[in-house]
Every structure is written in structure tokens, then in C-alpha cells.
Amino acid sequence: MRTDYDILIIGGGHAGAEAAWAAANLTAPTGGRVALITMDPSKTGAMSCNPAIGGLAKGQMVREIDALGGLMGLAADATGIQFRVLNISKGPAVQGPRCQNDKYAYAAEVQRLLGTRENLDILPGLVEDFVVEDGRCVGVVFRGGHGQGHPEETQDCCGEFCAIDAVDKTITLRAGAVVLTTGTFMRALMHAGEQKTEGGRIGEGSAVGISGALTKLGLDLGRLKTGTPPRLAAESIDFSGLEVQPGDEHPTPFSEMTWSGDGSVSEGKPADAKLRRGSDAPNDTSLAAVPQPRAFEGAYDKVANRFPVAEQRVCWITHTNAESHDLIRNNLDRAPMYNGQIETAGPRYCPSIEDKVVRFADRTSHHVFLEPESLSTNEIYCNGISTSLPIDVQKKIVHALPGCENAVILKPGYAVEYDMVWPHQIDATCMTKRVPGLFLAGQINGTSGYEEAAGQGLIAGVNAVRYMRGQDPWRLRRDEAYLGVMMDDLVTKTPREPYRMFTSRAEHRLLLRSDNADARLTPVGRDLGTVDDARWSVFEAKQQRIAELNKWIDSTQIDGKPMSKWVNSAGVGLEQVWTELRKPADAQLRRGSDAQGDASCAAAPQPRAFDDGGDLEALREARALRAVLANRQYAGYIDRSRREIERLSESESIPVPTDFDFNAVPGLRNEAAAVLDKFRPTTLGQAGRLAGVNPADVMIVSVALGR
Ligand SMILES: Cc1cc2nc3c(=O)[nH]c(=O)nc-3n(C[C@H](O)[C@H](O)[C@H](O)COP(=O)(O)OP(=O)(O)OC[C@H]3O[C@@H](n4cnc5c(N)ncnc54)[C@H](O)[C@@H]3O)c2cc1C
């Protein structure tokens, strides 16, 4: 059995899957090998709770992950059973793509995608300790297992791993870097009323030893909680009187590679943009040595030629009422969150139904979305009534929902408490400051949500490879991506509850839109090595089309007025511009008196033939046009923002050495020195965002740094 790897990833959740995908893709061209060790490989990519990906702000993050060559958007598109863009009536900056997924198909697709990486080994087992030499993490110690998906009757589920009989043996693996993504599993304890069960997810175990191993390394651990609602049997619900929630008429995929055609690969070339973001050295040349990936074989098989891939389904809306609220109030003494059984903080922004009834006491009703969990099972997810009340009370709450009077609960709701690592102990690359070579990603860093976890996984996977290669770390700035906002928030603020992304967290949200995620990040991914030739050629084609559309708008008149003004006027949107674009070129010319005879106008983009029903060309055109219009709509703001970002970028890029002694800075207030010492910001910009550090403190530190 191989015991030496380039990178080890622990945990096959959303963070681990993304980290493994990035690390395997990055190391493949140089013959590197990656191992993903997880308690049960058959649960890799499992959706612990909501069978949905994306939503407000989260959808933008999925688009960013996709733009950087990640797998979440591909898996979501391949298995989505309902697609909706939320906030569609509001501005493009706050629109969030979201899809319902067949949760079993989603996990299977994540596993298929990981299975296409020939240099990735997936090993079943429980990691219990780290190998640390000279203060650096260089491996892990784990107990081999089969995972629950192991077919007992055969002995070949894990190939070589089974063959050498590694099960229940303690195995040491060494590597250049380790990424730990334990999710909700560290010392996990589930609660349903008075009933307590060890485990991070129903039917699964708890990772106990790893908490102690982290404490031994000197890391400070905390404890948080989250929860999930009951699942109901579809045939026991009367849907007839319920409001139907259909998907969008023309569904929008997450991935730029979905429906990108046959995925044919043109000769790729490195992106022009130089990667300066995370690099401490502005003229970083180490990237020149990054081998460019040619093609991620098998990555786009499921999505390249059709969309939606899976059969589409509707959801339904029901609601709680005075009767269910009374039930909840009368049983609060049996609710672990209220009777002292759970003392840790849960996600304030995805509250349990008992939280909602207590905190919003004046409300007499809350929406409950009934969502199919799979095309192949009868499970219905009750979005909106996450609960840890005892099962007998859950039954009564469910039966009080219109349509659910006779509903059968297949799986009860529960809450889970788990250990996490306070994230001020990592930096924005996900590497722990105390133990170089050890990276943490996902719920272990105090976040909540698949998308937040996946984003951190990608960042950790990339940086683990860069660390192993001795390359400069890669960091995203707040004005570059929601992923940058999340990392900056995590390392500058101590979360008091599970961290969830919102558009309101991003001060530059008009720049960080879902429509321009590829323009912002695909060149960055190309430089990093996470974007292959196929994705790069799709990106280049789109940027070319955007340029053509801009030229057309700038050179065309409509009713004697510049089209560039018309596109920003009230009542004009994608549909109206699309209609103009579909008119034959001579009709466009006839409308614009000044444009008569202007050859550049006639030569502007030939309207592409597409039907309202949607096809490949329509999808591409809509994507390009959406980006063009959003950029024009926000042009004034974008210019102002850019100037402001430039003004601030000087302090943002001033590095603070990792061993800088804040306590020795003359004139620095004790309170500021203590905060700076605790969070150990890596740039002066980050220092300025810490609570307890004011502009005068930043000035003093800046002088001490010799600036
Ligand atoms: C009950 C519940 C409700 C939730 N509600 C939602 C929701 O509605 N929507 C949402 O987006 N998020 C929800 N979450 C959170 C969501 O599941 C997580 O945010 C997300 O899955 C985190 O991804 P992750 O990769 O960090 O961890 P996880 O998905 O939890 O994966 C961790 C993986 O690591 C493995 N592992 C852990 N420790 C070890 C070890 N020592 N050795 C080997 N393997 C190990 C586990 O087996 C698991 O495969 C909920 C979670 C739970 C449990």
C-alpha cells in the first residue's frame, strides 16, 4: 500500500470533495498523488440536510467555485430537479441561482467526478492523529475501515486497500500537506428531544480522537450546533390544496461548462492576468512554473450536451399555524435548545421552528416548502421546520400543517452539536498559523452550508499544493469574490454562531455578481492551474461575444438615440435588448439615422437564431447579454468602486510578517496589541478590519513595519 502522497484530504464532505478535486487536478500534470481519507466513501458528497444548492449569496459562491474550475456547479447541474433564480425581480447583484437536487444523484455525481481523477485514491478510515515534524504537519495516522457502503459479501470494495487487509489497522500516511474537513463530525452528538445519540449525521458515527489531536497541537476548539427538519413520505401528503412552486420556465445552470456544446478543446494558452492577489510579492514569477492542465477527462460528460439533465419537479408550499405554534410553545421544556440540554449556538439565520416561534412571537404562520429529495425515493424535505423537539411533538407539528394531516415521518428532525476550530487560527489560505502544512476547511472553521464549505475546500486544496511546491500562497480579496469576503470575515471576526454568507456581507456586492463570476475568476483559475483547456476556450468565446455585443450597443442607434442610453432606461431589460438583437441587421440600421451606412454597425454581431423555448445558442447568448447589461447598469458604481479599491489596495497589500511582535510596537494600545496578537493578520488591510483596532493603531503598526 502506498504511504507517501503529495496531499492528504481528510473528510469527504463538500469541503473535502472540492479540496480533493483541486489538489488532484493541480498535481496530475507533475505525476503527483492525492488521497482522500473519509469515514465512509459511499457518503462522499452527501447533502446532510437541505437537498438544494445555491440561493441568495450562496448561488454567487457556487458560480465562483465553478469559474475557478471547481466541481460543485457541475454536480448541481447534472442532478438538479428544479432550478430557480431567486430575487429575479431585483437587480442582478442580488439575484441568486438555486437548485433543488436529487440528493442521492448529487452524491453519486460527486463520487463519479472524483473517480475520474486517476491520481486520487479514496481510502475508508477514521483519522485520529497527525504526524508533525519540526513543527510542520507531514502526515496523518488513521484507522482503516470499510465504511457503511461496504458490501460484506465481497472483499473488493476498496481495491488494494481491502486486499492488504487494512481494516482496523493503524496506518500512517505522509504527505507534503494535509487538509482537514471534518464537518459536523468531531465529537458529534445528535439530539431529538431527550434522546441523545453520538454521530454527525443520522446513521453515521462520530470522530472522537481528532479533537484531542488538534488540542494537543495547541489549537483552541469551540462547539456549535445545527439542525435538520423531518422527512415525510410523499404518498401520505395531500398535495391537492397546496400552492405549487414550479421551477423557472427557462432554467439557468450554475456551470459555464453546462451546455457548452461538445466540450471540444481548442489550444489553450495561459491567462494574461497575472496572479498578484494572494502573493506577498507583487512580481511573483513562481506561476510561470505552474503546469497548465490540458483537459480534465470526464469532467463535463454529464452536462456538456444537455440541460436540464434530470427530470424536473415542482415543490409545494404549506405553512405553520396558531395550532402548531401553541404546540411548540407548550413543549419548549422538552426542546434541547431551550431546556439547557444544548448550550451551544446554532445558525441564527437558519433558525429552528422553535427559535422562530420564540423570536418572532407575533407571527402566526411561517412558510414550509415541501421539497422532493430524490427522483427515486418518496422522501419529502420540510424546508422551514428544522427542529430538535421530541418525535411525538414533531408528529403533531407536522400533522398541523395543511396537506400533512396524515403525513408519515420517515426520518425525524434532529440537532447536532460538534467541535470546531475558532477560525482566527487559520489565515485566508485556510492554513493554520500554528502548524504549517495543516489546512482546515468547511464547517470545522465555524461556517454553515455546503457552498461555504466547498469554497473553503477549493481554497485549501489549491493552497496545500502551492505550499507543498514552495509557491506563494493564493488569497482572494474582498472585492474579488464572495469567497474572499468569507475568508476575510473568518480570519478577522470570531463567529458567535455558524457563519452563513449573505449579499449584505459584501461591501462590493455590485461587483460580485453571479453573471460576472467567470470574468472575475476564470483567468485567476487559469493561472493557478485549476481551469483546463475546455473551460478556457468556453471562457474566451464568451468574452469575445461580450465584446461584440458591447460594440453593437455602442455603435447602434435606436429611434434616433444611442442604444447605449436606451439599454439603461426604465423598462428595458434582457428581453427588450434580445428582441432588438434578433431583428435583421438592416432593420436595426433603418432605425438609427446616425448609424446609416456605418459599416461597423452592420458588421456588429449577427443576431443568432434562437427560439424562445431555449437552445444552446440562446443560453450562451443570454449569458453574454446578461453580463453586458449588468456591467452597463452598474457602470457608474463600478468606476467609483474601482477607484476606492485602488486607494485602499496599498494597505491591503502590505504584508505583516507571521512572527511580527505586536506587543513590542511602541505606542500601540494594549487592547489593539492583544487583538492583533490573537488574530495575527497577514496584511495591514486585514489588521484594520479587526474589531478593537482603530485607524490610529493601523498607522502605528504601519510605521513599525517601516511603511
Ligand atoms: C443536521 C444538519 C443540518 C444541516 N443543515 C444544512 C442545510 O440545511 N443546508 C446546508 O447547506 N447545510 C446544512 N448543514 C451543514 C452542512 O451539512 C455543512 O455545512 C456541510 O456539509 C459542511 O461540509 P463539510 O465538508 O465541512 O462537512 P461534512 O459535509 O459534514 O463532511 C465531513 C466529512 O468528513 C468525514 N470525517 C469527519 N471526521 C473524520 C475523520 N476524523 N476521519 C475521516 N473522515 C472524517 C465525515 O465522514 C464526512 O464525510 C447541516 C448539517 C447537519 C448535520
Ligand SMILES: NC(=O)c1ccc[n+]([C@@H]2O[C@H](COP(=O)([O-])OP(=O)(O)OC[C@H]3O[C@@H](n4cnc5c(N)ncnc54)[C@H](O)[C@@H]3O)[C@@H](O)[C@H]2O)c1
Ligand atoms: N436548516 C438548518 O437548520 C440549517 C442548518 C445549517 C445550515 N443551513 C443553511 O440553510 C441554507 C438553507 O437555508 P434557507 O432556510 O434560507 O433555505 P434556502 O436556501 O433553501 O431558501 C432560501 C429562500 O429561498 C426560498 N425557497 C426555499 N425553498 C424554495 C423552493 N423549494 N422553491 C423556491 N424558493 C424556495 C425561500 O424564500 C427561502 O427563504 C443552507 O444553504 C445552509 O447554509 C440550514
